[in-house]
Amino acid sequence: MTTEATLPSTSASPGARQVWTRARGVALAVVLLLAGAVAIATIRSDTRHGNLDPRSADPNGSRAVAELLADHGVSTRVATTLTEARASAGPDTTLLIAVPDLLTPRRQKQLHAATAGSGGRTVLIAPGSWSVERLAPGVVADPATSFGSALAPDCALPAAVRAGRADTGGIRYTALHTGADECYPSDRLATLVRVPDDTGRGDTVVLGAPDILFNKRLDKQGNASLALQLLGSRPHLVWYLPSLADTSRTDTDDEKSLFDLLPAGWLWGTLQLSVAAALAALWRARRLGPLVPEELPVAIRASETVEGRARLYRKADARDRAAAALRSTTRTRLAPLVGVPVTQAHAPEALLPALSAHLRGDGQSLHALLFGPPPGDDAALIALTDQLDALEREVRRP
Structure with missing residues (x-):
């Protein structure tokens, strides 16, 4: 009777267990990357968070203002593109521009051309000197910023008189337009300016700080009263939050290359790092000559x-x-x-x-x-x- 001996397998093909052992680290890294990407996308897509967002219940959101306006019959709609904001201009609409400084100069001019003479109200939240010149001609921003939240109205604007003291500190303005209302002065310069348009039916309100619209500040001073009167004068409120497409500088006058946007220090720093990396590579190089055989420190089975x-x-x-x-x-x-x-x-x-x-x-x-x-x-x-x-x-x- 002959017994056939079973020899150990010497197949060169790796088995399923070996393939999983080698690839599980890469698979785990891919899974973690995908999970992180999904989490970041979920967080960014959540519209309930954001400064000056009427859908946000965060301390710096403005959901409380939107709900109070809804109780008084004023509808609030969020616009994220310049096209939506321009199309909404009309005599029965208040257009609030949350961050005017993010818009490019060309888009600021287009927005002002759409709102001028529409008979509606435009509310600008803390526009800087170069923004207010295009969105509210005749209003000049002071380079010095005031700090001091509660200010007295000290003007004849009915909304300011009824609201009383409010947190309107921030950027200060001077109105060159005849008939403009300058309220809540700080060091003799106003932090709230109302400029009527040429038709006398519409106006533009420039507010030096967004504090009266924040959820966390709405119940302070006369913030709620002032916010409701400024935003509730028309039955419809369009809350314009500029998107990335409206804030990107694609205009021919504003086009700059990547090197123009980088400070000079970054260019010199990059050059120095490149030289240092090349020197480090030369220093750490091991195979500058022919390969030399080396005795193995341990014995290996044949x-x-x-x-x-x-x-x-x-x-x-x-x-x-x-x-x-x-x-x-x-x-x-x-x-x-x-x-x-x-x-x-x-x-x-x-x-x-x-x-x-x-x-x-x-x-x-x-x-x-x-x-x-x-x-x-x-x-x-x-x-x-x-x-x-x-x-x-x-x-x-x-």
Whole structure:
């Protein structure tokens, strides 16, 4: 009875467990990146958060103002594009521009052209000097900012008189327009200005600070009263929050290259870092000359070396090199057995006659086996290996 021994597998193909062990780190990193991207997108897409957003219940949001206006019959609609803001201008609409300074000069001019003479009200929240010149001509912003929240109205504007003291500090303005109302002065300059239009039906209100619209400040002083009167004079309120498309400087007059936007210090810093990186690469370089063989610090089993080299040959599809290695090793072992010096083991004229005399075989078949062309496929390579083993066993047989 013959028992067939089961040899350990030496397959070069990695198994499923090995593939998972190698790839699980990359898979985990990809999953974490995707989870982070989804979380960031969710947070950014949540419209309930944002400064001066009538949908936001955060301390710096303005949802409380919108709800109070709704109780008084004033509808509030959010606009995020310049097209929506321009289309909403009309005698029954109040247009609030939350952050005027984010708009480009060209878009500011387009917005003013749409609101001028419409008969509605335009409310500008803390516009700077270069913004107020385009959105409210005739109003000049003072470069110095006032700090002091509660200010007295000190004017004849009915809304300010009824509201009393309010948190209107911030940017201060001077109105050059005849008939303009200047209220809540700080150091003799107004922090709230109302300028009527040429038709006398509409007006523009410039507010130096957004504090009276914040949820956290609405119940202080006369903030709620002033906000309701300024924003509730018309049945419809359009709350314009400029989007990225309206704030990007795509106008031909404002086009700048990336290098124009970078400060000079950044350019010099980048150059210095590049030089430092090049010097560090030269300093840390290890292979500035030819490779030098190095003794291995530990012993490696021959089977592991053979298996590793076989995997490399298989991965590179190098059957010719594998066949050459097998034939060379076989010739080296056969030469001493048939009386041929090892130095002449790879010479056909010295090795083949000795082998033919020893085996009394055909020299042509031995030449094809030991010095023939490389095999054409894996099956031929395996057959060559078996034939070389059989030849060596035959030579060693007594």
